[in-house]
Amino acid sequence: MKQQFPRLLVLVFGAFLLFQFFMPHEKSEWLYEYLLDWIIIIGIFALAIGIWSLIRVHVDKIKNKKIGWQYSYVTLAGLVGFIVFGFTIRNGAEWGWYFPFVLSVVGMFLMIIQAMASRAKVAMFAGLAGVFALTALLIGIFDKAFSFHFATSEGLQAYMFVHSFDFILIPIFATMFSLLAFFIASAAYRAFRARSIMATLLLLSAIIVMLRFNPYLEPVFGSYISQTSSWLMNVPNLAAQRAIVMGVGLGIVATGLKVILGIERKYMG
Amino acid sequence: MNIFDKMMSLDRRWVFLFLIVVCVIAYIVPFEVPIIVEPEVRSIFNFIDTLPKGAIMFIPLDYDPGSMAELHPMTWAIVEQCWRKELKVLMTALSQNGPGMADQALRDIADSMLVEKTYNGVTYPPREIINGIDYCFLGYKPYPSMVMLAMGQNFRLPFPLDYYGVPLDSLPMMQGVNNFDDIAGAVNISGTNSTDYWISYAQGRFNFPLAIGVTGVSTAQYYPYLGSGQIFGIMGGMLGAAEYEELADNPGNAKDSMRIQLAAHLVIIGFVIIGNVGYFMNRRQKKRMQREGR
Numbered sequence: 001m002k003q004q005f006p007r008l009l010v011l012v013f014g015a016f017l018l019f020q021f022f023m024p025h026e027k028s029e030w031l032y033e034y035l036l037d038w039i040i041i042i043g044i045f046a047l048a049i050g051i052w053s054l055i056r057v058h059v060d061k062i063k064n065k066k067i068g069w070q071y072s073y074v075t076l077a078g079l080v081g082f083i084v085f086g087f088t089i090r091n092g093a094e095w096g097w098y099f100p101f102v103l104s105v106v107g108m109f110l111m112i113i114q115a116m117a118s119r120a121k122v123a124m125f126a127g128l129a130g131v132f133a134l135t136a137l138l139i140g141i142f143d144k145a146f147s148f149h150f151a152t153s154e155g156l157q158a159y160m161f162v163h164s165f166d167f168i169l170i171p172i173f174a175t176m177f178s179l180l181a182f183f184i185a186s187a188a189y190r191a192f193r194a195r196s197i198m199a200t201l202l203l204l205s206a207i208i209v210m211l212r213f214n215p216y217l218e219p220v221f222g223s224y225i226s227q228t229s230s231w232l233m234n235v236p237n238l239a240a241q242r243a244i245v246m247g248v249g250l251g252i253v254a255t256g257l258k259v260i261l262g263i264e265r266k267y268m269g
Numbered sequence: 270m271n272i273f274d275k276m277m278s279l280d281r282r283w284v285f286l287f288l289i290v291v292c293v294i295a296y297i298v299p300f301e302v303p304i305i306v307e308p309e310v311r312s313i314f315n316f317i318d319t320l321p322k323g324a325i326m327f328i329p330l331d332y333d334p335g336s337m338a339e340l341h342p343m344t345w346a347i348v349e350q351c352w353r354k355e356l357k358v359l360m361t362a363l364s365q366n367g368p369g370m371a372d373q374a375l376r377d378i379a380d381s382m383l384v385e386k387t388y389n390g391v392t393y394p395p396r397e398i399i400n401g402i403d404y405c406f407l408g409y410k411p412y413p414s415m416v417m418l419a420m421g422q423n424f425r426l427p428f429p430l431d432y433y434g435v436p437l438d439s440l441p442m443m444q445g446v447n448n449f450d451d452i453a454g455a456v457n458i459s460g461t462n463s464t465d466y467w468i469s470y471a472q473g474r475f476n477f478p479l480a481i482g483v484t485g486v487s488t489a490q491y492y493p494y495l496g497s498g499q500i501f502g503i504m505g506g507m508l509g510a511a512e513y514e515e516l517a518d519n520p521g522n523a524k525d526s527m528r529i530q531l532a533a534h535l536v537i538i539g540f541v542i543i544g545n546v547g548y549f550m551n552r553r554q555k556k557r558m559q560r561e562g563r
């Protein structure tokens with residue numbers, strides 16, 4: 001029963017969504033919209049599971065002192081910090097006790113994590129978590145410099161939320177991505193060797209595509225490089241990509257049918 | 270180890286050092302790189318340029334800060350073009366960090382609209398951009414494909430409120446705007462695989478004009494959709510963004526960065542040539558030694 005009921009659900013809903021595409025009836029549309037709402041709601045629950053999974057992974061790292069376990073505290077503090085920034089908003093020009101409040105919440109969370117990860121002194125960390133929680137609660141109740149917005153989107157425009165994104169997250173991501181340029185340069189130097197005819201073709205294609213926007217070569221080669229580059233993108237590349245897309249598409253259809261008919265069951269774990 | 274062996278196996282730190290030095294010099298020394306505009310970029314510009322005032326352009330932004338250097342200039346050039354032409358902009362962000370990117374872009378571009386500017390010989394007076402009248406930002410919801418299908422029914426299904434918590438029905442711009450039938454066209458600017466979903470689930474099912482702006486590395490994989498007519502234009506990476514800035518007569522970060530990209534590409538090509546010269550000379554030397562029986 002534990003196996004058959006989920007398979008029955010997959011069969012019914014999978015088949016319905018498959019045939020619904022061809023049924024423009026009002027009731028079928030209504031049911032389709034209702035199911036779409038469901039899927040989005042289930043997706044939001046998946047986010048909660050994702051956060052729980054992140055916490056579990058990092059608690060495990062701290063507990064077993066795995067390589068780089070210290071950075072897990074930074075990750076978890078960042079997680080809680082961003083959540084606090086997103087749900088709180090400054091009421092006037094004064095910050096009041098806002099930052100002690102944020103530190104108390106982060107401290108409480110880290111003490112809970114420490115209590116979960118520790119084999120000894122659990123009571124001490126739990127007690128400290130309680131002290132931080134009480135501090136955060138008192139500041140939250142008595143400080144009128146900031147307020148909480150759990151049901152509205154005001155927090156998304158909060159100073160700390162927006163500025164943390166603009167001035168912390170964006171530079172971090174941009175830096176990580178910029179490093180790719182160096183690795184690509186090094187990888188291209190090592191990998192692009194004309195060892196065979198195919199490798200030579202790949203090498204020449206790469207060079208032509210890289211040179212296509214070099215306007216200083218136009219007096220020497222005319223529009224030859226630009227035209228060759230366009231041809232490479234629009235003919236050989238298009239042919240190969242189209243074959244891949246069609247292959248993947250057929251594969252998706254086959255897998256979808258296997259899931260609906262209960263032949264493919266790996267998704268149940 | 271002879272000179273050819275050395276040419277083949279340079280320490281990668283030399284590659285890094287040379288690349289950074291060349292990039293820094295290209296960044297410091299100002300010179301302009303003339304831009305050659307490709308037809309697939311021109312078609313996007315022409316599409317937006319010929320839309321009537323008040324038409325709605327749908328611009329889903331699905332990228333994270335990592336792709337910002339390549340994709341943010343596209344967003345900037347297109348949204349500014351739309352607003353200068355008095356078009357309305359509808360936006361979503363279906364990648365996790367996308368809402369922050371979109372919010373930042375909207376704030377910055379709205380600020381730039383407060384200044385009088387001349388593009389392609391036409392002077393546009395300063396204008397205040399108002400949320401709900403000139404644009405509507407719907408925000409983020411998980412499961413992009415499902416959100417797209419729901420938007421195809423009605424934007425209010427996945428987004429009853431906009432990103433700022435305002436009900437869509439109370440926004441003047443959204444009066445009578447229900448689904449993809451009510452938009453003039455869409456340009457998906459994406460650093461993720463959500464572009465596949467926009468093509469398959471949204472354009473494929475609801476059949477509206479769609480163009481894409483993607484990172485340089487993923488450009489090649491979307492050419493089949495251009496050939497089949499499922500998309501009417503592609504902007505690929507920073508080059509695509511620079512081409513768009515050139516067309517819009519709105520030089521920004523992409524056009525400015527082209528000299529650095531050009532220099533970096535020349536360095537990469539230079540190292541590839543060094544490696545191959547070393548490889549061939551080494552092979553020739555080994556063959557000669559074999560022939561001579563050494």
